[in-house]
Structure formats: C-alpha cells, structure tokens
Amino acid sequence: MFETFLTEFSSDIYANFFDPRKRLFVGYLVCALIIALAWLVLLRKQKIQHAWRTCFDKQVWFSASSRADGLIFFINRLLFTFLAPALLAKLTIATFIFQWLQGTLGFRPLIQLADWQIAACFTLWLFILDDFARFYLHYLMHRWPVLWAFHKVHHSARTMTPLTVLRTHPVEGVLFSLRSSLVQGISIALFVFLFANQVDLVTVLGANALVFAFNVTGSNLRHSHIAIHYWRFLEYWLISPAQHQIHHSTAPRHFDKNFGATLAIWDRLFRCLHLSEPNTVLSFGISKTVIPDEHSLKQLYLQPFAEATNIIWQTLRKPRILSALTQRR
Numbered sequence: 223m224f225e226t227f228l229t230e231f232s233s234d235i236y237a238n239f240f241d242p243r244k245r246l247f248v249g250y251l252v253c254a255l256i257i258a259l260a261w262l263v264l265l266r267k268q269k270i271q272h273a274w275r276t277c278f279d280k281q282v283w284f285s286a287s288s289r290a291d292g293l294i295f296f297i298n299r300l301l302f303t304f305l306a307p308a309l310l311a312k313l314t315i316a317t318f319i320f321q322w323l324q325g326t327l328g329f330r331p332l333i334q335l336a337d338w339q340i341a342a343c344f345t346l347w348l349f350i351l352d353d354f355a356r357f358y359l360h361y362l363m364h365r366w367p368v369l370w371a372f373h374k375v376h377h378s379a380r381t382m383t384p385l386t387v388l389r390t391h392p393v394e395g396v397l398f399s400l401r402s403s404l405v406q407g408i409s410i411a412l413f414v415f416l417f418a419n420q421v422d423l424v425t426v427l428g429a430n431a432l433v434f435a436f437n438v439t440g441s442n443l444r445h446s447h448i449a450i451h452y453w454r455f456l457e458y459w460l461i462s463p464a465q466h467q468i469h470h471s472t473a474p475r476h477f478d479k480n481f482g483a484t485l486a487i488w489d490r491l492f493r494c495l496h497l498s499e500p501n502t503v504l505s506f507g508i509s510k511t512v513i514p515d516e517h518s519l520k521q522l523y524l525q526p527f528a529e530a531t532n533i534i535w536q537t538l539r540k541p542r543i544l545s546a547l548t549q550r551r
C-alpha cells in the first residue's frame with residue numbers, strides 16, 4: 223500500500239518535469255531560458271554573463287517566496303496522489319454527456335469529414351474551449367470572495383520562477399482539475415456524437431500541438447522576472463509574459479487585469495485587458511504591505527479555509543451582504 227503510494231508519488235513528480243504534456247517539462251524550461259537570454263542580450267544589450275546572472279538571480283530563486291513554491295509543490299503532489307482517484311474522470315463525463323445528447327435528440331447527425339480534418343477541428347476546439355474555461359474560472363476566482371480566499375495563495379508570491387505556476391491552494395487545484403475534466407469530457411462527447419466513434423488530437427511529443435507551440439515559445443516566462451512583452455498589436459490577441467506579470471502586480475491600477483492564459487481575446491471581451499508597460503518595474507504580491515508570515519504553511523494552507531468560512535458565515539447571517547462582498551480588496 224505504502225509502496226504503491228510512493229511509486230505513484232515519485233512518478234507524478236517525474237512526470238511534471240519529463241512529460242511534454244506538462245508545463246514544467248524540461249524541454250519547455252530550456253526553451254524559456256534560451257528566449258530569456260536572447261531577449262536580454264539582443265534587445266536589452268546585456269553581456270551574456272550578465273544576462274545569465276539576471277536569469278538565475280539568487281534573490282529570486284532563493285527567496286522565502288520561491289522556497290515556499292517548492293514546498294507547496296511537494297505537499298500538493300502528495301495530496302493529489304491521494305485525491306486523484308476521487309476526482310471525476312473525463313471519460314465518465316464524456317459518456318454521460320454523449321448519452322444525454324443521444325437521449326435528447328434521438329438521432330446522431332453524423333458529419334462526413336476526413337480523419338485529419340476531424341483531428342484538426344478537435345485540436346483547435348479543445349485549445350480554444352480549454353483556454354476560455356481557464357480564463358473564466360480564473361476570472362471567478364478573483365470575483366467571488368470565497369474563491370479569492372484560496373486564489374490569494376498564488377498571488378502571495380513575491381518573486382516568481384516557473385514553479386510559481388503550481389503555487390496554488392489544493393482547493394484551487396481541485397477546481398482546475400474538474401474544469402479540465404469537464405472541458406475534455408464535453409469536447410470528446412460532442413465530437414464523437416457529431417463526427418465518428420474515434421477522435422484524435424494533433425499532437426507533438428504527445429501534447430496538443432497548439433499547447434506545445436504555446437509552451438516552446440516561453441510560457442514559463444509568465445512566472446518570472448524577465449518582462450518579455452510582445453508588439454502592442456499582438457498583445458491584443460496573445461497574453462505576453464509581461465502581461466501576466468501585470469496580473470501579479472501590487473499596483474492597484476493592475477488589479478483584476480489579464481486573467482487569460484494564452485489568448486487575450488477573453489480579457490478584451492470582459493474589458494479587463496491591460497497591455498504591458500515596458501518601462502515600469504513591477505513588484506509582485508497581493509499588496510505592497512508585507513505580512514510577517516506570508517509564506518508560512520499556516521498562512522498558505524489554513525488561513526484560506528478560515529477566511530472562506532468567515533465569508534460564508536457572514537453571507538448566511540446577512541444575505542444582503544452579498545453585494546457588498548463583490549469588492550474583494
């Protein structure tokens with residue numbers, strides 16, 4: 223029993239760095255480093271040694287915040303090795319939705335397309351729906367005070383490295399995992415229903431080709447101190463690393479901006495897109511005021527439950543307080 227747990231735990235840790243379907247795959251990290259060095263040397267005119275030192279700044283990588291990122295990563299992997307079997311599987315959702323569609327419509331409007339065309343449509347559909355679902359759940363995590371109590375853990379990072387992407391409270395981890403299963407379940411059911419009995423993804427090294435493209439072009443620099451920005455016209459379509467860094471900024475004018483992961487169109491639709499500010503030096507965190515034990519396990523794991531319980535209790539006692547609670551800061 224304990225041996226099985228240990229094997230699953232270690233293979234989960236291994237997969238995080240060696241599975242190309244994961245954001246922290248070493249290949250993507252190397253790509254991010256090359257892009258960061260090229261940016262600093264070619265555009266910021268830094269000498270290569272200086273650029274290297276900038277990328278591996280000890281004050282960033284060994285800060286209390288980064289050390290907490292590492293600890294959270296291990297604790298969450300332990301928790302999810304326990305929780306994984308209990309989470310809803312995408313195929314369960316897909317089967318349920320497929321049967322519902324068939325039961326409601328009573329027929330299958332099979333559309334004839336070549337296999338490669340179905341795969342291309344499925345890959346694009348999944349990428350767009352997944353990106354929107356990611357955006358929308360993230361948006362709600364900022365809008366709903368109960369969810370913000372948990373999402374604050376991600377925003378409490380004072381320094382950012384690629385590992386910060388996994389600096390999340392387990393409650394947020396469960397919500398994002400359910401979101402992912404739901405998106406995949408809906409997509410599989412819909413495509414099997416419409417096109418064929420088998421749907422395939424266009425993949426590179428086993429990863430969705432579009433997700434692969436996003437990751438090799440420096441997705442890991444979103445959580446870093448290298449403020450790479452795109453051309454202004456492109457930042458209306460794709461979220462640059464500098465735009466996600468703005469999402470983490472302590473400046474009030476940056477609060478609740480740039481919720482998107484890859485596409486910037488959702489932020490445009492919800493009127494919360496903020497273009498990068500190349501000449502502004504940002505500080506990261508929830509606010510400028512430093513809480514003494516803000517990276518302690520108590521603050522990161524237990525405090526959100528206390529805050530969420532308090533919000534729910536207050537809401538139940540005074541129903542009209544709901545509207546007042548929409549202001550989170």
Ligand SMILES: [Zn+2]
Binds near residue numbers: 360469
């Ligand atoms: Zn956020």
Ligand SMILES: [Zn+2]
Binds near residue numbers: 445466470
């Ligand atoms: Zn982030």
